[in-house]
Amino acid sequence: MLSNRLKNVVSEVNKGNLIADIGTDHGYVPIYLVKNSIAQKAIAADISKGSCDKAQTNITLYGLNDKIDVRCGNGLEIIKDTEIVDTIIISGMGGLLTIDVLESNKKAVNNVKQLILQPQRDIEKVRAYLHNINYKIINEEMLIEAGKYYTIINAIKGIDEEYSEIEYYFGKFLLNKKSAVLKQFIDHEYKKINIVLENISSNAIENADERIAQLKHLKALYEEGLKCL
Known part of the structure; x- marks a missing residue:
């Protein structure tokens, strides 16, 4: 059921x-x-x-x-x-x-x-x-x-x-448990962020600088998350 x-x-x-x-x-x-x-x-x-x-x-x-x-x-x-x-x-x-x-x-x-x-x-x-x-x-x-x-x-x-910011983003308990599913999720999302960054960098997009800054901050969070796992 x-x-x-x-x-x-x-x-x-x-x-x-x-x-x-x-x-x-x-x-x-x-x-x-x-x-x-x-x-x-x-x-x-x-x-x-x-x-x-x-x-x-x-x-x-x-x-x-x-x-x-x-x-x-x-x-x-x-x-x-x-x-x-x-x-x-x-x-x-x-x-x-x-x-x-x-x-x-x-x-x-x-x-x-x-x-x-x-x-x-x-x-x-x-x-x-x-x-x-x-x-x-x-x-x-x-x-x-x-x-x-x-x-x-x-x-x-x-x-x-x-x-901390990373604990709010990924969950303190999941980070402490070194969740294998969380690691898989971060790996998956990290690759997507890199693809988006490449596309934004190579195309003229309105407010691109602001969006790039947001994505780079997010990328740094994912990198920090991976270090914890």
Whole structure:
């Protein structure tokens, strides 16, 4: 039922009374968590009515209508003021959208014990945002599936020490673990940066100097990252 990516997501979830899966799609994550007694109850939420309908069908199929509540709505607005959610899961969204979702209900985020996030891009901004709202990153995992790279962030309430630029960019835990997947990702992106730099240097492109400076800074970060791995 679960892809390798989602298996890694659910493996980070602490046991709790109520979890909320935002952007649930088919509802597989809350179904797994409830069936395996990791969550007593769950909220399966999505902004898409089609996804909500698919999730409801699957939840009914597994006989979990009394334990999983499907809610169609925007972000964390679906969480009621009276509800205390133990874990919020947001996987498969862009990093900036992930931040917007967390901003949509600050009360819910302040009350939650754990955030499991799997942003698709702008991951360094998500890490910085977590620190800004007093969440401590306690683990990260990185995997490759169907040719795509995925990073999963596990964070709990607490004050974390500020990261260096390279730690925000690549993840302190992944660097410390000397993640083989992270190294593969950096190698891949480093080659792409060099190709782009060559093309910009040989073509008249508007604002080329500014873009070249950005890419050279990024290239230096990747080189520093590789040294750590």
